[in-house]
Structure formats: C-alpha cells, structure tokens
Amino acid sequence: MNVRKAIILVGPTAVGKTEFSLQLAEQLGGEVVSSDSRQVYRYMSIGTAKPARDEMLRVPHHFIDIRDPDQFYSAGEYGREARACVRALFERNAVPIVTGGSGFYIQALVDGLFAPQMSDPDVKEKWRQCIREQGQEAVLEALRKVDPVSAERLHPNDMQRVVRALEVYDLTGKPISEYRKGDEAPGEFEPVFIGLQRDRKLLYDRINLRVDLMIQEGLLDEVRDLEKKGWGPELNALKTVGYQEVFDHFEGKLEFDEMIGLIKRNSRRYAKRQLTWFRKDQRIHWLDLEQLSVSSALENILEIWDAS
C-alpha cells in the first residue's frame, strides 16, 4: 500500500475554497477536514463564512462547531486532533480534503509542531500581569536570562511570542530555542497542496462584497446573541475580524458605516497576511481562478492529485 494522500486546499479568505472542497470530496469520495481557526466555534457562523447547512449535508465536515467561544483552542490541539481524524478517514478509505485559511493550523497538522505539547494559561497570565505591572523591559530581561537566543530573535514588541517563550521555559526548564532545533515529526501522510488565488484587486472586490452580505445576513444579530450568552470581545475566539468591529459599534466607538469599512479593511489585511504565509510554501500548486473556470480548475486539481 502506498503512502496515503490528502488534499490540502488553501488560499486567502473569500477566494472560493468551500465550493471546491465540496466538489473534491464528492468526486474523490472524501470528507472535509476544516482548517480554520474560527469556524471551530459554535454560534460564529455568519462572520466566519462557515459552509451553509445544505453544503454541510452534502459531505461530512470535521472541526466545525466543536467548541464554544469561551473554550480555549489552539494550533497544537488542532494538529493532534486533526491527525487522529485523518487517520480515521484513512481507516474508512475516505480521502481527507483539508480545507482552510489558517496556515498555522495546517502546519500543525501536516508538519507538526516541535514545541512541547503543553500550555498553561496560568503561567501565561503570570507573565502578562508582569508586563502590566513592571513593563515590557522587565519581561524581556527575564527572557534574556533564561533564553538569550529567543530574546535576541524575537522583536521586543512582540510580547505574545515573548510570553510564550517564557511559558515554555517555566513549564519544561528548557528554552524554546532548544526545541526549535529538534527534527520535525515525520509526516504521516503525503499532502497534496492546492492553492487557490485570484487577482488581488478582484479578490478584494469579493471580500468587500462578502462583508456587505454578512451584514445583510444578520451579522449584528449574531453578535447580539453571543453577547446574550455572556461572551464578549475579550475572548480569544471573538478577537476576530468582523466581531471586534461590531462590538466596538455596540459600545458606541464606531458609527455603522465606519464599522463596515473597518471590517472590509481588516478582512483585506487578513487576506494579505494569509498570502504572505502561503507564498513561501513551495509545495503548493497554485491555480488562478480568474483564468480557469470552476470545472477546468477542478480537472487540474484531479490531475495533480493523480500525478502525486
């Protein structure tokens, strides 16, 4: 038996991944493994552009609606769970169609993470508090003492990573820079990377249009419902484009029109960051949807699949 293969379908937000994931799953006899860090949360559907109900019924989907917004989730956790999911799919001879725009999650699934499998919110909070009380410099100094390599490598303003480095040291007694040297986990399957792209300008047009549609479909109501459940903008799950801006609007910090403009702009910037991430991955076979019809793009993907 050959090494098992999985489709990894990537691309920026709003490029049109969902439709392809469904068709590929149908044609290859597969199931969709979502690789989207926000679609894992229940009650966040409009703002995360989850597949519609009828679309989810066409093909089994995994990793959508698996947590409440106040439940912690992370790339590491996803990586382990998604690997298990992929293994289970292989057992049933179903092709995994990994689809999503969260590059870090895809990396965690396909390549694995070298850092130790642990995280402790209390330790993180300790350092965050330290930043608040004693300032960034004090925390940076603490990192320099235990992990000078990371202290040198990380930008002094990127406190999120500085805190993570300190957390790893506190938990394991070993600097994260040491883990970085470790070998990557051998792949459990062969990933066939497909990247969807479109002309930047036209992609942005699609993003802008989709934001207008989200508003029409009731994004504000969705956020109200989240509020009623007691979930607010401080939750990580809700630190998400489309939700933060609506909360700001509710708090009177943004006019309605400003809110829409900011959701559009922040979505565009998000797409740009995704492109920066995916651009450097040489394994991706890129298809330009501006030049290919859906059916011919699909044919191309199947050719790549067969040739892999």
Next chain:
RNA sequence: GGCGCUUUAGCUCAGUCGGUAGAGCAAGGGACUGAAAAUCCCUGUGUCCCCAGUUCGAUUCUGGGAGGCGCCA
C-alpha cells in the same frame, strides 16, 4: 460670458522665499512553531494638469491653454 479660488501619491491635503517633494488614510512587503481572522516588523509608490517664457536650474515665478469649484450674469 465675467470675476475669484483651485489642480501635488490610489484618496484628502501640506509644502518648496526657485535647487525635482511629505503627512494622514488606503496600499505594498515580511516575520511567524500551542492566542494565528492573533501578534509583530519594514516601506512613499509621484510627468507636482499641459504648453511656452524668464533662469545655470521651474512643481514653485510670468503668460497662455485645459479640467474642477464658487459667485455674478
């Protein structure tokens, strides 16, 4: 038709007492190993409306065009 104001980056504008220009927003590039739709870093992209004149040198001064805005007719 007359008078006044105006034309500089994708947008809104500043500026150069003549030495080819800079802010905000938008945008572009990058990093990323358990918060990742997060977090962080870097970058001004330009026939200074056009044509002539003065000048060593004009985006800047002068004249003439053209576009825009306003007022009066």
